[in-house]
Amino acid sequence: MRPDLSRIVLLPIDVQRGFDDPSWPVRWNTAMEANGRALLAHWRTAGAPIVHVRHDSVQPGSTLAPGHWGNDFREGFEPLEGEPVVSKSVNSAFIGTDLDLRLRRLGAEGIIAFGISTDMCVSTTIRTGANMGWAMTLVADACDCFDLPDGNGGAIPARTIQAAHVATLGAEFCKVVSTADLIGGASP
Known part of the structure; x- marks a missing residue:
């Protein structure tokens, strides 16, 4: 049985063109966009609520x-x-925005989050939301992140960063699912 999505808000986070600029490090998840578009199509077909998050950077020279x-x-x-x-200028979509108010006005019972990047804005939004009492769900295969410097002249691969953050979020802050779980009818 497919879940009732009418009170489950889809929250695409920072799926913006600026992350394609060559100034950003290497990303790993080539399926992120297809999975994210499939989620949007599923929510739209169901007539379920979607609240988009856009990072409006205040940092000089930012691609965002x-x-x-x-x-x-x-x-x-x-x-x-x-x-x-919802326009934000920090990592969490709940800080300095009206996201919490919007969700309450929608009568939301849960939030399904995905986007860029797993370890930064997606993670921070999920952690903040969970701390505020929201039932958070992460669609891990509809997220992406970047290789990051390890502080010793090397880099931590994005795939490793993704795995660590998904494990941490799933251990304490949210339920972790795949795109197929949601579209196939598993409960969010």
Whole structure:
């Protein structure tokens, strides 16, 4: 039996063009976009609530700054008419925004999050939401992250960063599912 999505809010986080700029490190999840688009299509077909999150960077030279081409949503992730956008300038979509109020007004019972990057804005939003009492779910295969410097002249591969953050989030802050789990009818 498919779950009732009418009170489960889909929260795509920072799926923006700026992360394609060559100034960003290597990403790993080539399926992220297809999985994210499938989630959006599923929610839209169900008439379920979607609240988009966009990072409007205040850092000088950021590829995510308003007015920069990179601030735009990636193709296929643009909000449709009536789908709200929460603008943030820090890692958590709950800090300095009206996200919590929007969710309460929607009568939300749970939040399904995905986007870029797993270890930064997605993780921080999930942790904050869980700490605020929201039932959070992470769609791990619809997330992506980057190789990061290890502090010793090397790099930690994005796949390793993803695995560590998904494990940590799943251990304490949220339920972890796949795109197929949600689209196939598993309970969020």
